[in-house]
Amino acid sequence: MKLTAQHLAKTIAGKQVLSQLDFTWQTGEIVGLVGRNGAGKTTLMRTLVDQYHADHGQVAIDGRNLAEAPQARQNLIYIDPTEVFFTRMNLAKIAQYYAAGYPHFDQNRYRSLLAANDLPLTKRYGELSKGYQALVVMALNLASAVPLILLDEPFDGLDLFIRETIVKAVIEEVAAGERGFLIASHDLAELDGLADRVLFLKRGTISRAVALEQVRSEAAKLQLVFATNQIPAVVRDRGQILNIQGRVITALFPAYTSVVKAALTAAQPVLMEVLPLSLSDLFRSEYAGEVRHG
Amino acid sequence: MDDPRYKALAYYERLVLQIKQDVVQGVRAPGEKLPSVRDMAKAVQLNPNTVAKAYKVLEAQGVIEVRPGLGTFIGPQTAATGEEKRRVRPAFDAAVVSAKAAGVTHMELESWLNAHFEEGQA
Numbered sequence: 001m002k003l004t005a006q007h008l009a010k011t012i013a014g015k016q017v018l019s020q021l022d023f024t025w026q027t028g029e030i031v032g033l034v035g036r037n038g039a040g041k042t043t044l045m046r047t048l049v050d051q052y053h054a055d056h057g058q059v060a061i062d063g064r065n066l067a068e069a070p071q072a073r074q075n076l077i078y079i080d081p082t083e084v085f086f087t088r089m090n091l092a093k094i095a096q097y098y099a100a101g102y103p104h105f106d107q108n109r110y111r112s113l114l115a116a117n118d119l120p121l122t123k124r125y126g127e128l129s130k131g132y133q134a135l136v137v138m139a140l141n142l143a144s145a146v147p148l149i150l151l152d153e154p155f156d157g158l159d160l161f162i163r164e165t166i167v168k169a170v171i172e173e174v175a176a177g178e179r180g181f182l183i184a185s186h187d188l189a190e191l192d193g194l195a196d197r198v199l200f201l202k203r204g205t206i207s208r209a210v211a212l213e214q215v216r217s218e219a220a221k222l223q224l225v226f227a228t229n230q231i232p233a234v235v236r237d238r239g240q241i242l243n244i245q246g247r248v249i250t251a252l253f254p255a256y257t258s259v260v261k262a263a264l265t266a267a268q269p270v271l272m273e274v275l276p277l278s279l280s281d282l283f284r285s286e287y288a289g290e291v292r293h294g
Numbered sequence: 295m296d297d298p299r300y301k302a303l304a305y306y307e308r309l310v311l312q313i314k315q316d317v318v319q320g321v322r323a324p325g326e327k328l329p330s331v332r333d334m335a336k337a338v339q340l341n342p343n344t345v346a347k348a349y350k351v352l353e354a355q356g357v358i359e360v361r362p363g364l365g366t367f368i369g370p371q372t373a374a375t376g377e378e379k380r381r382v383r384p385a386f387d388a389a390v391v392s393a394k395a396a397g398v399t400h401m402e403l404e405s406w407l408n409a410h411f412e413e414g415q416a
Contacts, residue, residue, distance in 0.1 A: 030341055168336045175332035175342040193305050193340050213344055216304035276301035 001075060001147045001180070002026040003048070007057035009204075010040075010047050017043045019204040021057070027147050028177040030170060032191040033184040034279075035201035036287055041184040042080070044201065045150050048182075049078040061148070074102060078150040079137045084125065091136060092121040095143070102144040110143035117165070131162040138166055142173065148180050149173075155187045167194060192279040200286050208286055216277055220256035224249045224264070225271035232267035234260065240285045250275070252285050305340055309348035314357060317368055328358060328366040355381075 008021040017040045025031045033041050046052045048059055050066060050073060058065050064072045086094045091114060099105035114121065117135050119128075125136060134154065141149050151170075155163050167190065173179040185191050191198060192212065200208040222239075225247050226232065235241065238260045239251040248271075253260055264272060297315075300308045316322040328334065331349060335342040349366060352358045359369045393403060 028343075164339070167339055171335045171339070171342055172332060175335060193344070196341055196343055213304045213306055213347070217307070220302070274302040 001062055003076070003148055003180075004060045004063075005048065005057070006060070008044070008047060008054050008059070009056035010043055010052055010054055012043065012052075017204055018047060018054075021205050023199055023206050023209065025148070025180055025182055027180040028174060029180045029197070030174055030195045031180070031182050032195035032198035032279075033182060033201060034186070034188065034191065034198055034283060036290060037186075039201045040204055041201055042152055045078050045080070045152055045182070045184060048150065049073065049076050051078070075146060076148045076150065077102070077141055077144050077146040078152070079140060080152055081134060081137050081154075081156075082152075084137075087126040088124060090122050090124050091119060094125060094136070094140065098140050098144055102146060104145035106143045106145055109145075110139055113139035113142060131158050134158055134162060135165065138169055142169060147178060148182070151181060151183045151185075153185055153187075154183060155185060155190050163190065170194065188279040188283055198279060198282075200283070202286065202290070210282060212279065215254075215282065218256065219252065219254045219277060221250065221252050221275045221277040221281055222256075222264070223271065223273045223275055224251060224269050226267060226269050232264070234263040234267065238263070240288075242281060242284055242288075252277070252281055306344045306348040306351065309334075309338065309340070309345065310351050313348070313352060317357065322368050324368050324370045326368045328368065330365065 002024060003026070004024045006022055008018050009016070010018040021044065023031075033044070035041050043052065047054050050059075050070070058067060060066065061072045061075050066073055086097065089097075095105070095107060095110050099107065111121070114136070117132070119132060119136065119139075125133060128136065138154070141151070154166055158166070170181050170183075171194075174181065183191065183195065195212060197209055197211050199206045200210075202208075221242070224235065226249075229247065231241075231249060235249065235251055238255070239253040241249060241251045243250040297308070297312065300311050303311070313322065313328075317324075322328070328349075329337060331342050331345045334340075334349075335345045338345070349358065349360075353360055353366075356369055358366050360366050390403065
């Protein structure tokens with residue numbers, strides 16, 4: 001199953017939050033969604049499930065436009081953990097609501113997921129700690145038996161064990177190939193390794209989409225020191241400087257070919273060391289311009 | 295997976311090296327069953343497609359074998375085939391040339407090599 005967003009645009013209170021936004025996402029895939037605070041990640045998720053009506057553009061699932069075939073929305077689930085309607089309900093009652101909305105809702109699965117985390121059905125959602133609330137949201141997502149699941153900051157404020165529980169659940173579901181996840185998160189370390197692709201949201205649109213494993217096999221992050229204070233042309237031309245401290249230059253080379261390597265070696269660096277390339281580095285390089293201009 | 299020497303590599307390449315190292319050190323024995331892609335992904339907390347890619351590379355290199363319907367197993371580690379040796383030789387030569395160019399002495403190289411062969415026998 002494949003979701004296609006085309007030319008999405010949304011203006012809220014006179015501010016254009018999304019514009020000309022395009023992407024695709026399918027089952028079997030974990031897609032990360034990153035961006036600065038206020039970049040529009042939550043607005044995008046709300047627009048995808050039509051909680052906000054898009055001003056322009058369309059969202060389609062397997063070619064069916066959700067505006068014309070709203071029943072196809074049952075293939076999507078988005079539970080915004082900060083804006084839920086069920087705070088005062090107990091966990092059993094919440095499941096009844098979701099079962100009404102999602103015909104394949106699996107009560108047994110829901111109960112066993114809660115039981116695995118020692119969550120009694122009689123507890124009210126609002127009485128639970130943040131971590132347990134996150135687990136309830138995940139249990140609802142999984143029990144709803146929906147192919148395309150949107151997660152908004154699923155790791156925010158959670159301890160290591162609860163994060164691992166959620167990561168393992170995501171991996172488990174995706175491995176079978178029948179589910180896909182779109183995960184908006186500021187936790188770049190958690191997304192790194194988990195996501196097939198990461199979408200960078202910037203100025204209301206997807207400014208960049210990276211397949212992390214591919215980037216890591218093509219790009220390199222180097223720490224370089226040259227004898228003189230002059231930065232060789234190849235560093236500026238073929239790389240992006242991430243950081244300079246004294247004479248130590250940290251640079252990202254998106255296409256670290258043998259030509260680039262030879263040119264760097266020819267500049268006779270005093271130190272030239274390959275460093276691990278993380279999603280945080282790509283994030284830094286993508287948004288560096290925005291930091292400087294406030 | 296956390297070996298600092300491999301940190302600059304893609305995750306699938308790190309997993310490939312980790313499994314090879316496990317085999318070399320005897321942590322995983324020939325004929326032993328490997329976890330399914332899903333279980334391995336959960337164990338190392340990686341995207342299942344990344345694990346599947348690592349398994350494909352290991353299978354192509356003859357380190358593991360897939361027995362349909364049964365799972366994935368560590369292959370028989372008989373003496374490396376001539377083909378496998380020819381495949382790794384250029385990478386080794388390139389590393390030695392770079393090391394020599396960087397001023398690494400014969401002695402140093404030897405001690406590096408020894409360190410690798412002693413690993414796992416300790």
